[in-house]
Amino acid sequence: MGVVIVLLKLxxxxxxxxxxxxxxxxxxxxxxxxxxxxxxxxxMYNEKEVYQLSIGAACGLSWxxxxxxxxxxxxxxxxTIKDLVELECQRWASKGINIKxxxxxxxxxxxxxxxxxxxxxxxxxxxxxxxIFDADFQPEPDFLWRTIPFLVHNPEIALVQSRWKxxxxxxxxxTRMQEMSLDYHFTVEQEVGSSTYAFFGFNGTAGVxxxxxxxxxxxxxxxxxxxxxxxxxxxxxxxxxxxxxxxLKVKNELPSTFKAYRYQQHRWSCGPANLFRKMVMEIIKxxxxxxxxxxxVIYNFFFVRKIVAHIVxxxxxxxxxxxxxxxxxxxxxxxxxxxxxxxxxxLNAVGTPRSLHLLVFWILFENVxxxxxxxxxxIGLLEAGRVxxxxxxxxxxxxxxxxxxxxxxxxxxxxxxxxxxxxxxxxGAYLFFCACYDVAFGKNHYFIYxxxxxxxxxxVGFGHVGTFxxxx
Numbered sequence: 336m337g338v339v340i341v342l343l344k345l346x347x348x349x350x351x352x353x354x355x356x357x358x359x360x361x362x363x364x365x366x367x368x369x370x371x372x373x374x375x376x377x378x379m380y381n382e383k384e385v386y387q388l389s390i391g392a393a394c395g396l397s398w399x400x401x402x403x404x405x406x407x408x409x410x411x412x413x414x415t416i417k418d419l420v421e422l423e424c425q426r427w428a429s430k431g432i433n434i435k436x437x438x439x440x441x442x443x444x445x446x447x448x449x450x451x452x453x454x455x456x457x458x459x460x461x462x463x464x465x466x467i468f469d470a471d472f473q474p475e476p477d478f479l480w481r482t483i484p485f486l487v488h489n490p491e492i493a494l495v496q497s498r499w500k501x502x503x504x505x506x507x508x509x510t511r512m513q514e515m516s517l518d519y520h521f522t523v524e525q526e527v528g529s530s531t532y533a534f535f536g537f538n539g540t541a542g543v544x545x546x547x548x549x550x551x552x553x554x555x556x557x558x559x560x561x562x563x564x565x566x567x568x569x570x571x572x573x574x575x576x577x578x579x580x581x582x583l584k585v586k587n588e589l590p591s592t593f594k595a596y597r598y599q600q601h602r603w604s605c606g607p608a609n610l611f612r613k614m615v616m617e618i619i620k621x622x623x624x625x626x627x628x629x630x631x632v633i634y635n636f637f638f639v640r641k642i643v644a645h646i647v648x649x650x651x652x653x654x655x656x657x658x659x660x661x662x663x664x665x666x667x668x669x670x671x672x673x674x675x676x677x678x679x680x681x682l683n684a685v686g687t688p689r690s691l692h693l694l695v696f697w698i699l700f701e702n703v704x705x706x707x708x709x710x711x712x713x714i715g716l717l718e719a720g721r722v723x724x725x726x727x728x729x730x731x732x733x734x735x736x737x738x739x740x741x742x743x744x745x746x747x748x749x750x751x752x753x754x755x756x757x758x759x760x761x762x763g764a765y766l767f768f769c770a771c772y773d774v775a776f777g778k779n780h781y782f783i784y785x786x787x788x789x790x791x792x793x794x795v796g797f798g799h800v801g802t803f804x805x806x807x
Contacts (some may be wrong), residue, residue, distance in 0.1 A: 343527070359484055372462045374406060374466070374546075375403065377408065377467075385470050386420050390405070390427065395681070396479055404462065405427070406435045410439070419733075450562075454554065479692070493549070496539045496577065497542065499585060511690055515693070525538075529577060534632065536567050539562070549566065552570040558613065559723070561606030564607060572624055590733075604713075605711035608711070615637070640733060652705070653762055657765065699787060702794075703792055754798035760796035763792030763793045764789075769781075
């Protein structure tokens with residue numbers, strides 16, 4: 336992918352040049368009927384801190400007012416938040432915005448269930464396209480003007496995906512680390528997939544779907560915790576193409592508490608592994624997609640990036656290297672322990688040049704997180720206990736700033752059990768022991784890395800990472 340992205344930057348054409356793209360023009364005879372009908376879905380669940388931002392941004396989208404419907408899908412279980420969201424919808428409706436407030440009496444299927452239920456409404460039958468934004472996403476007013484023309488002028492395109500822009504990347508060191516990982520995902524993975532195979536994983540938000548393609552692919556399914564990726568793979572198997580527009584950015588928020596980030600990473604690692612288990616034979620047997628695209632989806636997209644990457648990272652850096660200290664007969668060649676990992680790391684870091692000085696911290700943190708990702712990957716592959724666990728990623732919005740303004744800062748009261756993470760502490764202790772053993776008896780100088788990695792596990796294990804939210 337590193338080689339491909341360099342070639343794309345040097346010789347590649349922008350999506351607007353690869354596909355037909357021209358602004359939608361006014362038609363004097365048809366008037367606004369010349370514009371396609373667009374549905375905007377905003378699924379939310381107890382989003383007290385950010386619901387106003389997303390609803391306000393969606394209602395601020397520039398598009399003929401009689402050709403757009405805003406649909407707020409509120410699965411909130413807190414009646415106070417439900418009332419607040421409904422009032423916000425009524426406030427925008429009083430300004431002439433066509434906004435619908437939809438609730439259901441259960442949370443079956445979580446986000447996928449809410450989106451599926453929303454698509455059943457009668458007024459959706461008149462819509463051609465659906466834009467989806469999670470509750471913390473704030474699209475710019477010109478979002479639809481830049482995305483819809485791809486779908487109007489290219490009948491083979493099913494999805495237009497935009498890039499995420501993080502409003503709180505500088506909140507703490509953990510959010511900077513996330514920014515580095517996700518910038519690589521958008522700058523390289525999505526761009527390469529879009530340019531070479533017209534396939535990539537839908538990010539679940541900040542994208543526009545052709546409703547006909549969504550329905551042909553079987554609609555939303557809740558069989559895994561990555562309903563977005565599930566839909567993308569099924570649509571690809573039907574022969575539809577996707578386009579990624581990296582120049583179009585939508586503001587959103589990164590999880591800034593470690594608890595929220597862990598839950599998110601569990602879902603993002605467990606879900607794809609579980610989906611791979613469920614769909615691999617379906618992909619192999621598919622007749623509409625050529626062999627190379629199948630190889631790309633199965634090997635590159637699923638096997639390497641969603642399964643092998645997590646397992647190899649943890650097993651190699653946190654098990655094999657420290658264990659070779661205890662078993663001196665086993666020797667890892669320099670190219671395997673230093674050169675190749677260094678090249679891969681530098682390629683991963685190019686997406687965020689401003690954070691290059693944090694590269695060492697990022698490597699150590701990613702190795703710690705590989706423990707959780709590996710565990711989640713095996714849970715997904717084996718369909719074990721937490722395979723369908725869905726915990727909504729907590730968004731803080733401006734809550735932390737507001738609390739800080741009204742209260743004198745005091746040390747947050749957290750129970751010991753909430754702060755201690757025994758798995759990380761256990762791995763940290765093992766790495767620390769191996770480092771001490773290497774100092775005493777080793778000759779490879781692995782102890783320099785092992786001490787640093789052990790400290791990283793201890794810092795996370797004792798809960799000193801991310802933002803602390805003071806008790807209200």
